[in-house]
Amino acid sequence: xxxxxxxxxxxIDPSQGLDRVTNILVEDGRIAALDASExxxxxxxxxxxxxxxxxxxxxxxxxxxxxxxEDETIESGTAAALAGGFTTITYIPNTExxxxxxxxxxxxxxxxxxxxxxxxxxxxxxxxxxxxxELAEIGTLVEAGAIGLTDAMRPLHNTELLxxxxxxxxxxxxxxxxxxxxxxxxxxxxxxxxxxxxxxGLAGMPADAEDVMTGRDLRLAEATSGQLHLMNIxxxxxxxxxxxxxxxxxxxxxxxxxxxxSLNDQTLRSFNANFxxxxxxxxxxxxxxxxxxxxDGTIDVIASGHAPRASEKKMRELDQAPFGMVNLETTLAxxxxxxxxxxxxxxxxxxxxxxxxxxxxxxxxxxxxxxxxDADITIINPDVRWQVCAEEFHSPSANTAxxxxxxxxxxxxxxxxxxxxxxxxKLL
Amino acid sequence: xxxxxxxxxxxxxxxxPDQWQRRHLLDLESLSAEELQAIxxxxxxxxxxxxxxxxKLSLLKGRTCANIFFEDSTxxxxxxxxxxxxxxxxxxxxxxxxxSVSKGETIIDTAKTIEAMNVDLLVVRHRTPGTPxxxxxxxxxxxxxxxxxxxxxxxxxxxxILTIQQHRGDLAGLTVALVGDIAHSxxxxxxxxxxxxxxxxxxxxxxxxxxxxxxxxxxxxVAYSLDDILPRCDVxxxxxxxxxxxxxxxxxxxxxxxxxxxMNQERMRLAKDDILIMAPGPINRGVEITPDVADGPHSVxxxxxxxxxxxxxxxxxxxxxxxxxxxxx
Numbered sequence: 001x002x003x004x005x006x007x008x009x010x011x012i013d014p015s016q017g018l019d020r021v022t023n024i025l026v027e028d029g030r031i032a033a034l035d036a037s038e039x040x041x042x043x044x045x046x047x048x049x050x051x052x053x054x055x056x057x058x059x060x061x062x063x064x065x066x067x068x069x070e071d072e073t074i075e076s077g078t079a080a081a082l083a084g085g086f087t088t089i090t091y092i093p094n095t096e097x098x099x100x101x102x103x104x105x106x107x108x109x110x111x112x113x114x115x116x117x118x119x120x121x122x123x124x125x126x127x128x129x130x131x132x133x134e135l136a137e138i139g140t141l142v143e144a145g146a147i148g149l150t151d152a153m154r155p156l157h158n159t160e161l162l163x164x165x166x167x168x169x170x171x172x173x174x175x176x177x178x179x180x181x182x183x184x185x186x187x188x189x190x191x192x193x194x195x196x197x198x199x200x201g202l203a204g205m206p207a208d209a210e211d212v213m214t215g216r217d218l219r220l221a222e223a224t225s226g227q228l229h230l231m232n233i234x235x236x237x238x239x240x241x242x243x244x245x246x247x248x249x250x251x252x253x254x255x256x257x258x259x260x261x262s263l264n265d266q267t268l269r270s271f272n273a274n275f276x277x278x279x280x281x282x283x284x285x286x287x288x289x290x291x292x293x294x295x296d297g298t299i300d301v302i303a304s305g306h307a308p309r310a311s312e313k314k315m316r317e318l319d320q321a322p323f324g325m326v327n328l329e330t331t332l333a334x335x336x337x338x339x340x341x342x343x344x345x346x347x348x349x350x351x352x353x354x355x356x357x358x359x360x361x362x363x364x365x366x367x368x369x370x371x372x373x374d375a376d377i378t379i380i381n382p383d384v385r386w387q388v389c390a391e392e393f394h395s396p397s398a399n400t401a402x403x404x405x406x407x408x409x410x411x412x413x414x415x416x417x418x419x420x421x422x423x424x425x426k427l428l
Numbered sequence: 429x430x431x432x433x434x435x436x437x438x439x440x441x442x443x444x445p446d447q448w449q450r451r452h453l454l455d456l457e458s459l460s461a462e463e464l465q466a467i468x469x470x471x472x473x474x475x476x477x478x479x480x481x482x483x484k485l486s487l488l489k490g491r492t493c494a495n496i497f498f499e500d501s502t503x504x505x506x507x508x509x510x511x512x513x514x515x516x517x518x519x520x521x522x523x524x525x526x527x528s529v530s531k532g533e534t535i536i537d538t539a540k541t542i543e544a545m546n547v548d549l550l551v552v553r554h555r556t557p558g559t560p561x562x563x564x565x566x567x568x569x570x571x572x573x574x575x576x577x578x579x580x581x582x583x584x585x586x587x588x589i590l591t592i593q594q595h596r597g598d599l600a601g602l603t604v605a606l607v608g609d610i611a612h613s614x615x616x617x618x619x620x621x622x623x624x625x626x627x628x629x630x631x632x633x634x635x636x637x638x639x640x641x642x643x644x645x646x647x648x649x650v651a652y653s654l655d656d657i658l659p660r661c662d663v664x665x666x667x668x669x670x671x672x673x674x675x676x677x678x679x680x681x682x683x684x685x686x687x688x689x690x691m692n693q694e695r696m697r698l699a700k701d702d703i704l705i706m707a708p709g710p711i712n713r714g715v716e717i718t719p720d721v722a723d724g725p726h727s728v729x730x731x732x733x734x735x736x737x738x739x740x741x742x743x744x745x746x747x748x749x750x751x752x753x754x755x756x757x
Contacts, residue, residue: 195642199617199646200557201576315566317535318556318557318558
């Protein structure tokens with residue numbers, strides 16, 4: 001009987017409305033007891049002045065393998081996830097080849113198992129070959145273990161196809177993850193369309209491009225009663241549309257990634273390609289609307305949106321550099337620094353968006369510290385201040401917007417299934 | 429003001445400003461009014477010198493300036509080359525099509541390779557905003573932005589302003605209208621920054637698809653009707669409609685554009701008696717401007733070209749020679 005006692009930590013579990021300083025006993029890979037007493041357990045983790053949370057879940061991670069292993073691999077990405085405090089991540093199939101077969105799904109599962117870092121749930125493509133024309137064999141993919149469907153980062157351009165996909169997925173009770181973007185409006189765009197893009201002479205990507213597609217997707221979700229998850233929301237207009245749809249009872253969930261609640265389009269004045277992401281960093285009013293959406297619950301989930309790019313790809317002219325920013329190793333700290341420390345969200349609300357809420361979107365039994373649950377646990381040092389240094393990332397890619405920035409908060413120990421996988425800066 | 433140094437007893441040397449810190453000229457937005465005027469003062473001195481002598485100077489003897497142009501250009505490129513050679517520097521030409529860029533070399537590697545050939549200064553033109561800025565962070569030599577997409581073209585802005593100053597003196601209180609495709613014009617942006625810093629009232633005028641209302645928040649007047657603003661304008665700068673840059677047509681036809689915005693004799697009647705007509709080259713005769721206006725008494729287009737050479741000599745000498753002098757003091 002392997003036992004681990006996590007002692008004296010502030011246990012915050014939004015799934016149970018729990019927030020108190022106590023001990024947790026882990027036994028044989030599961031949560032055995034809350035308020036357990038010290039008993040000479042084989043292993044003890046001292047969590048004094050630490051927060052003990054359910055293992056964090058990331059709904060949006062681009063692992064880039066197969067096809068672009070120069071950016072990231074399943075092995076390096078799952079390692080980076082642990083360093084960022086995540087025990088579970090969701091794999092986005094924007095790979096080469098795209099994941100639209102059973103074999104593809106199984107490949108990812110095998111690689112993740114072999115890497116033996118964090119858990120990986122696979123999103124498979126909605127359409128054949130990710131081309132957006134015909135439905136992929138969704139039933140087969142679900143049977144192979146796909147937890148949801150998406151063509152990200154491509155928008156589902158064909159409205160009829162999305163409608164059909166939402167209806168079809170209903171019988172499997174699986175969500176469609178949609179990346180809302182009207183390509184005709186963002187054509188050649190490099191940054192948010194607004195005053196800054198006007199001054200810099202850079203082609204813009206208007207907020208309307210996201211709002212129009214968000215509106216369309218919400219309408220279809222409502223009409224079909226399908227389950228929709230909106231990825232990387234960045235625009236105030238979209239937040240408002242989601243708010244109203246939820247008020248009408250539409251089954252939709254939405255995520256915001258940390259860049260969109262911490263940075264605005266003025267950063268592009270540096271012409272630094274590490275600030276080039278899709279959807280783009282928008283003007284401050286949009287940033288504030290996203291934060292407001294997180295505060296009032298319109299936005300259920302915080303996801304990293306991790307999009308690694310090998311260095312040489314970003315060291316190019318701005319229109320040649322691909323979109324993307326790494327964020328597995330900084331999402332927790334950005335959430336703490338910009339939302340919790342600034343008083344926008346309390347710990348429970350913030351952690352909910354990284355634990356139970358993503359779990360519910362995926363329909364999985366995770367994101368909780370209930371007795372009997374798998375012991376996926378993230379122990380957080382909430383006060384430590386540290387400087388982001390891309391060289392220290394477990395990810396081979398260094399495309400971060402936060403290089404040299406001081407952040408607050410960091411994962412200190414990460415347990416997956418009761419096994420300590422990451423401890424004080426080291427993978428185990 | 430300024431210190432005079434001489435390289436020989438008889439050779440001309442302009443009076444430089446006391447302080448000059450910049451190694452690069454990437455944009456006009458970041459320059460102070462004092463820095464702007466300092467460049468213009470040196471340029472005016474070079475212009476006067478060239479009016480009386482064709483003798484090469486040796487201010488930049490032993491220095492090498494390289495043009496790296498990723499976009500087509502004859503006049504700007506030649507203007508920079510001539511300016512460098514008039515100052516005694518050696519020049520080197522590099523264009524994207526006939527280079528290793530077509531073999532897949534990155535732009536930073538290209539720049540570093542050229543720099544490694546003992547080049548002191550790179551003049552860079554590229555279709556993507558921010559490219560000269562990126563290069564300035566990756567190489568040690570000086571960089572001049574000769575046009576980065578729609579973003580800025582600092583020496584163009586400077587030569588336009590110098591031309592206005594020569595004819596009108598102080599810019600303060602003058603009304604200068606920039607007409608045409610403002611959205612895609614680096615000439616417009618550089619002019620806006622330079623003119624505003626020196627106190628002019630700036631109007632941007634063109635089709636509403638190409639002239640954003642947002643310019644008003646930066647203190648620039650926005651107008652869609654050229655006829656309405658003409659009686660108030662002291663200077664018109666007619667930007668070229670750039671067919672090669674646009675993704676979707678922001679106006680239905682060239683004819684319609686000319687109908688609304690071409691500067692022709694009829695419009696000249698609405699204009700002030702002493703209005704200055706300017707245009708960055710090359711002009712589409714009959715589109716932005718009719719031949720009689722382009723060649724008429726109000727046009728200072730050729731002055732602009734002369735001033736271009738003087739401005740570039742000023743910028744080259746400030747970035748290279750004056751920098752050296754400052755360091756050795």
